[in-house]
Each structure stands twice: as structure tokens, then as C-alpha cells.
Amino acid sequence: xxxxxxxxxxxxxxxxxxxxxxxxxxxxxxxxxxxxxxxxxxxxxxxxxxxxxxxxxxxxxxxxxxxxxxxxxxxxxxxxxxxxxxxxxxxxxxxxxxxxxxxxxxxxxxxxxxxxxxxxxxxxxxxxxxxxxxxxxxxxxxxxxxxxxxxxxxxxxxxxxxxxxxxxxxxxxxxxxxxxxxxxxxxxxxxxxxxxxxxxxxxxxxxxxxxxxxxxxxxxxxxxxxxxxxxxxxxxxxxxxxxxxxxxxxxxxxxxxxxxxxxxxxxxxxxxxxxxxxxxxxxxxxxxxxxxxxxxxxxxxxxxxxxxxxxxxxxxxxxxxxxxxxxxxxxxxxxxxxxxxxxxxxxxxxxxxxxxxxxxxxxxxxxxxx
Ligand code: 13P
Ligand code: 13P
Ligand code: MG
Ligand code: MG
Numbered sequence: 001x002x003x004x005x006x007x008x009x010x011x012x013x014x015x016x017x018x019x020x021x022x023x024x025x026x027x028x029x030x031x032x033x034x035x036x037x038x039x040x041x042x043x044x045x046x047x048x049x050x051x052x053x054x055x056x057x058x059x060x061x062x063x064x065x066x067x068x069x070x071x072x073x074x075x076x077x078x079x080x081x082x083x084x085x086x087x088x089x090x091x092x093x094x095x096x097x098x099x100x101x102x103x104x105x106x107x108x109x110x111x112x113x114x115x116x117x118x119x120x121x122x123x124x125x126x127x128x129x130x131x132x133x134x135x136x137x138x139x140x141x142x143x144x145x146x147x148x149x150x151x152x153x154x155x156x157x158x159x160x161x162x163x164x165x166x167x168x169x170x171x172x173x174x175x176x177x178x179x180x181x182x183x184x185x186x187x188x189x190x191x192x193x194x195x196x197x198x199x200x201x202x203x204x205x206x207x208x209x210x211x212x213x214x215x216x217x218x219x220x221x222x223x224x225x226x227x228x229x230x231x232x233x234x235x236x237x238x239x240x241x242x243x244x245x246x247x248x249x250x251x252x253x254x255x256x257x258x259x260x261x262x263x264x265x266x267x268x269x270x271x272x273x274x275x276x277x278x279x280x281x282x283x284x285x286x287x288x289x290x291x292x293x294x295x296x297x298x299x300x301x302x303x304x305x306x307x308x309x310x311x312x313x314x315x316x317x318x319x320x321x322x323x324x325x326x327x328x329x330x331x332x333x334x335x336x337x338x339x340x341x342x343x344x345x346x347x348x349x350x351x352x353x354x355x356x357x358x359x360x361x362x363x364x365x366x367x368x369x370x
Contacts, residue, residue, distance in 0.1 A: 002116050003043070003306045004066070006058045007127055007222070007240045008073035010095035010110040013084025014052035018132075020286040021049035022089055025080040029056060032076040041068060043306035050297045051131025051287040052091075053238050054080060057299070059306045064114040070105035077110060111222035113240045115203070118213055123303040124252055126314065128241040130277070132287050132294040133267035135172075135223045135239040136196025137277055141258035142219060143167075143193060145243065145250045146204050147182040152254040160211065160248040168203040169193060170223055177202065197266060197349050212248050219243045238267070252300065256314055259296060262327035268292040272350040273343055275334055276327040281316025293331045 015022040026047050033045040033056065046057040056076060062069050077096055084092035097109040105112060130137055144151040146165040154161040164182045167189055171177070180189040192199040204219040206212040221241040245252040259279045268275035268290065275293040285297045299311035337343035347355060 001119065001305065002061065002063075003119050003303065004060050004063055004069075004114060004116040005125060005242055005303070006060065006064070006069055006073075006112070006114040007055060007129075007242060008058070008070070008105060008110055008112050008114075009053050009055045009129070009222070009238070009240050010073075010077045011052045011091065011238065012054060012077050012081045012095060013087070013089030013092040014094075015087075015089050017090050018052045018287060018291050021052055021054050022084070022087060024083050024087065025054055025089075028080045028083055029054060029076050032072070032079060033058065036072050041072060044308045046127075046299065046301070046308060046311055048127070048129060048282065048297070048299060048311070050129035050285045050295060051238070053129065053131050055127070055129050055240065057127050057308075059303065059308055061306065063116050065104055065106070067103050070103070070112075071101055073110060074101045074105055074108070106224070109224075111224045111237060111240055113220045113222040113242050115217045115220040115242055117216040117218075117244070119303060119305070120212075120247055122247070124245040125301050125303050125308075126243045126245060126252070126255055127299045127301070127311070128243065129285075129297045129299070130240065130294065131238045131285070132269075132275075132292045133239065133265040133277060134197065134237050134271075135200045135221055135225070136193075136198075137263075137265035137267070137294070137296075138221045138239060138241050139193040139196045139199070139201050140261075140263045142201045142204065142221065142241070142243075143190070144258035145255050146219070147186060147189070151257050152250045154250055154254060158248075161250070163207040163209045165218070166205040166207060167193075167201055168205065168217075170200050170202045171198060172200055172223060172225055173198050179205075181207070206248065210248055218249050252314075256298060259298070259315070260320070260323050262323045262330060264330075265294050266345055266349060268294050270350075272345050272353070273334075274345060275343075276330040278324055278327040278331075279315040279320050280324070281313045283316065289331065290335060293327060 029047045042060040044059045048055040081093040095109040149155040203217040222239045262276040265277045298314040301308040334343045
């Protein structure tokens with residue numbers, strides 16, 4: 001049996017500001033997906049949040065890009081938006097860019113990470129949920145998990161991982177993708193994914209030598225870029241990702257280890273600042289200081305016949321205290337830079353800016369330097 005694991009997410013109103021999802025919105029989503037489960041549209045689900053992003057984690061057998069699943073998510077976000085408007089939540093409906101659903105939720109605002117695969121005997125799977133950052137924030141940890149032997153011991157010592165993996169990378173400016181093999185093409189891979197605002201890892205596949213089916217991804221990341229979709233700032237692209245673990249893949253602990261640096265990502269405060277990505281448990285998945293710092297939650301499930309266990313809140317663990325402490329120090333240091341790069345993003349990456357207005361105002365006061 002093939003199962004589809006889908007995470008579809010949207011910010012449909014912040015409580016307060018851009019800090020958190022209001023419990024009423026999660027309750028609406030829970031009711032809606034309970035109905036869908038009862039009607040056999042989905043097999044199972046979990047509702048979660050990271051910061052102000054409402055996350056629908058669903059399992060079903062409809063495959064990726066299934067109209068009925070996307071439509072369910074869209075309707076859920078619309079209902080939650082109505083409640084957000086009633087409550088006067090901030091930016092109600094922020095990520096719903098169109099008035100009517102057109103059959104596929106892609107390009108309409110919400111973020112989507114989905115993959116369809118044949119379940120193994122035991123299928124550990126992790127939903128990663130991020131807030132105040134962008135899809136490229138996944139490049140570093142996904143590379144670490146599936147390509148860096150200093151992170152993933154299995155690449156060296158597990159015969160079923162030893163041949164490495166294949167990365168599908170998207171150029172989100174040119175709308176093109178490329179498949180790159182690791183370790184053979186690791187330097188080419190790093191050359192492009194280091195430029196994380198343009199090149200993003202979309203999926204990871206097993207090598208042909210693997211026992212796993214070659215065409216079934218082992219990881220998938222949402223890559224929607226809201227400001228490109230809408231042509232202007234309408235909310236950010238806080239991403240989500242799915243990673244399968246163990247038995248021919250990185251162990252769960254290797255998957256989580258990839259987040260132990262608190263690496264620098266873009267998208268903090270007004271989508272226009274760099275900051276460390278702090279791994280947190282759900283209870284700490286609210287964005288406060290300077291609307292951040294950027295956060296990531298990891299919910300771990302065992303999947304069986306399309307049904308998921310209760311999630312384990314994997315970063316809610318003292319083992320990540322040191323990473324969080326380090327992230328706090330880095331945050332404090334970066335904050336002292338105020339409006340200066342590299343805390344503030346370079347001009348071309350900022351999500352909104354007054355610069356054109358400032359330039360216009362200064363206009364003729366700029367004189368040619370002789
Ligand atoms: P178990 O022996 O508990 O399955 O663990 C395998 C492992 O080494 C995970 O890192
Ligand atoms: P969200 O994209 O999470 O709504 O955050 C907007 C922002 O930039 C807050 O500073
Ligand atoms: Mg918001
Ligand atoms: Mg958000």
C-alpha cells in the first residue's frame with residue numbers, strides 16, 4: 001500500500017501580532033479534519049503550530065497534488081480565517097492569496113510538503129515545522145542528514161546508506177530543477193545550495209542501489225515563495241519539511257542532529273533579517289523577541305497502514321538546551337547590529353523596504369562624483 005503524507009500550512013492570523021496561532025483556529029482545523037477522517041477522505045491527521053503558522057499534517061491514499069486534499073486544506077484555512085477575522089487576529093487570511101479554490105493549492109499562498117511512498121515494516125517519520133524563515137533554511141540540515149558523514153554516521157558505517165542519496169534542487173528564480181548525486185557531486189551540490197535564497201532542496205531520493213523504491217522520496221520540503229507568487233510582500237514562506245528515518249535512511253537521531261548548530265537563516269522580523277534557527281518544543285514555538293528568533297519544531301510519528309501515532313515533540317528535550325543557549329547568544333549579538341547587514345538582509349532579499357522611497361526623496365540631491 002502506498003501512503004501519502006502531506007503537510008499543508010498557512011498563517012491565517014497571528015495571536016498577537018505574528019507570535020502564535022490562536023487555539024480556536026486549531027480547534028476549527030481539528031473539527032474539519034475529524035470530519036474528513038470520518039468520511040474516509042483522509043486516514044489520519046495531526047494539527048500543530050509553529051509560531052503563527054497553522055499546520056495540517058495528514059495521511060491519505062490520494063497521492064500528491066490531490067484536488068480533494070488540497071481543497072480540504074483550503075476550506076479549513078478559509079473557515080479558520082473567518083474565526084480569525086471575528087477575533088480580530090493579526091493579518092487574518094494573510095496567506096490566502098486568492099478568493100476561490102482552483103483545484104490545486106500551489107501558488108495560492110499556503111505551503112505544501114507532500115510525498116507518496118510504500119510503507120516499510122516500521123516507518124519513523126518526522127514533520128519539521130518552521131516559522132520566521134524561508135525554504136532555504138532546510139538546505140543546511142537536509143544536506144547534513146543525507147550527505148555529511150560528520151553528522152550521519154550511517155553514511156560511513158551502515159551498508160544500506162553508504163552509497164549516498166540523490167538531491168532534487170530547485171532554482172526558484174528560473175523555475176528549473178536539477179538532480180545531483182551525493183557523494184559524487186557533493187561539491188556541485190554545495191556550490192548551489194549554499195545560495196539558499198535561490199537554490200532550495202525540494203526532495204531527496206534513494207540511490208538505485210538502495211532497497212527502497214528509487215522513485216519514492218525520503219524527504220520533501222515546501223518551496224512556496226509567497227512574495228514571488230503575489231509579486232509583493234504578503235506574508236512569508238515559513239517552510240515545512242518531511243523526513244523519513246532509519247532502515248536504509250539516517251537514524252532518527254542523525255536526522256535531529258542536523259539541527260544542533262542553530263544555523264543562520266533569513267526571514268526574521270519583517271522577513272528581512274538573519275538570525276539563528278532555534279529548535280524548540282511546541283510549548284516554546286512562539287515567536288517573541290524581535291518576532292523571533294526563527295524556530296523549528298520536530299514532530300515524530302510512527303506510521304502504520306496510513307495511521308500515525310501521537311506525535312513525539314522531539315526538540316522538547318534538554319539535549320537541545322545548549323543549541324538554544326547558543327542561539328540566544330547569537331541572537332543577542334546580531335541584534336546589536338540594528339539596521340546593518342548582515343543582520344538585516346541585503347537589499348534584494350528584503351521582503352519590504354522603504355529604500356525606493358528614500359532614493360526618490362533624495363533624488364537630485366545625489367550629485368555625480370567627479
Ligand atoms: P536500536 O539498536 O535501538 O534499533 O538503534 C539503532 C541505532 O543505532 C540508532 O542510532
Ligand atoms: P510571519 O511570516 O510569520 O507572519 O511573520 C511576519 C514577520 O515578518 C514578522 O516580523
Ligand atoms: Mg504572521
Ligand atoms: Mg509565520
